[in-house]
Each structure stands twice: as structure tokens, then as C-alpha cells.
Amino acid sequence: MPDKNDLFQYLLRLGDNALILGQRLSEWCGHGPVLEQDIAITNIALDLIGQTRSWYQYAAEIEGKGRSEDDIAYFRDAPEFKNVLLVEQPNEDWAYTIVRQFLFDVFNFYLHRELSNSNDEQVAAIAQKSLKEITYHLRYSSEWVIRLGDGTEISHKKMQTALDDLWMFSGELTEADDLDRAMAKAGIGADLEKIRPLISARMKEIFEEATLQIPANPWMQSGGKQGGHSEHLGYILADMQFLQRTYPNNEW
């Protein structure tokens, strides 16, 4: 049976994915290619950060050491973050951002569908609410993958380049470790083996319609969930945590 620390670590993974991706998307604020997409992408960022709050609040409660959601967000260093490597990859351009978003959204959708039936009531409740937002995120990113992939020569080329670079980060999403297996066995977490084929099928379907090729090389990056991050995370946290660390407990 998983213990409190296992649940705490599992919740951190969920919250950290949402926070780091939300932070990345926030970098687009005011810089979107078109007004409506600037608003759309920052809406998604806000949704994700909202989800982070739910996961962190529950995590803080489970940890029982008196930490708050803010402590968890602002006063942990990179090795303590348990997000997947995909979400810390740079925005680069709109193609990279959309491909990264789509790869994450497909996984996140099926993950939250499973979590909605969790034996842990709080996990199920958070997942059910988040699933509505994530369903829209997936619709949004899927539509953009199709339009840009099956678009002009330029947009297709940029999308294929992005997919060629980001594909190696998609494997980690459904790579199960001991914690994943323990939580799935207890009926609290999601069974990654079960959702992997669903995720693959959906990705294949959308990439085909977008006339994009899934890279042939099966090798996958990994280690983010265990706290082994790329150098990107250091810069993201420096941006995000600077204010709170310099002026601790400062408020609006």
C-alpha cells in the first residue's frame, strides 16, 4: 500500500507538470502571433496554474509539515521538481509550442479520465474538474496541429521540425516507475500501461490528418519525474521564484 509520502510525491508530479507548463505558456503573454491566440494560450496557462493550486493544496495537506501551496511552488529547487521533461522545453516558436502542447494534452486527457475514478476522493474531484479544461485544451491543440501541419509549405516544415525535436520527450509521459505502479495498484493513480495505446492511437490519428511523420527513432528521454532535469528548468525557476526568494512572504 502506498504511504503518505508516496501520495505526496504523486501529487507533486501532477502539480509540477501543470505549473511548469503554465509558466512556459505564460511567456507568450503579449507575444502571441495573433491577438486571439495570445488570449487562447494564456487562458490555457491560467487553467493549468489553477490546476496546480488544487494539486499543491492537497499535497501540502498530505505532507502535514505546515507548508503552503506557495512554499511548494516558490521554495523548492530543481531536483525537487517532479515534472516531465517535455513541459520544460522552450517555447521556441508557435510550431514547437503547439506540438509540445498537443503531446502533453493527449496524455493529460487520458490521465485525468483515469484519475476521475480514483479511489482517493480528493484526487477524483480535482481530476473531474480539470478534465473539462483539459478536454478543451486537447481540442484546441489538435485543431492547430492539423491546420499548421496540413497548412502551407512553411507551416508544414516548421511543424515537422518541431515534432522531430520534441518526439523524444513523449515517451516519459507513459513511462511507469515504481511509484506509478504502486499508485495504480492501489486504485489511486492512473494505469499508464492501460492508457498508452489510447494515447498512441490519438496521436497517430491527428498526425496523419496533419500529414506529419512520427520520427522513426524510438529512443526516449527520461528522468524528469525522478527529479533529473534539463538545464531549462533552472532558468524557468529563476524567473518564477526570484521575487518570492528575494522578498520572502511579500504580498500584493
Added chain:
Amino acid sequence: MKSWPLWEVFIRSKNGLSHKHAGSLHAADAQMAIENARDVYCRRNEGVSIWVVESANITASDPAESDPFFEPAKDKVYRHPTFYDLPDEIKHM
């Protein structure tokens, strides 16, 4: 983006019976227009239903013809149903 058509957006709120004009936006096609309308005009729970129409498909009355179109209706009081004496028993009319 320069070749994307302009779309007019109409939103019906949950307390409303009709879609009201909320604004306009650019999008490549109807599906994108619906999503953009949701992202731009429904952030604060403004609506439960969205209509989008390409601006080119809307025909509007010509302001130069306002006089012959609208003036004549201003002083025809007999067209308004205001000359009935309602019995006291009728509460909701």
C-alpha cells in the same frame, strides 16, 4: 493572418433568450472562429451559446437610407397596442 476573414460573434448568456452581438475577430475557418470566440468572449462566464457569421455574409441597412427606412415609424402611435383598457382582474399583461 492577412487573408483570414473577419467573423462577427454573437453570444447568448444563460439568462438570455437571444444571441447578442459581442464583437468580431479574425479566423481561418468556422471551427477556429468558434474556438476564438470562446477564448476571447466567454472568459468570464458571459455565454452558453456562440454563433459566428462571416462578416461578408451580413447585409446591413445603409445609413444613407435611414430617413426613408426608419423616420416614418416614429409618429404612428396607432401601431402601438396602448389603447386598451385592461380590466383589474388581469394581472400580467
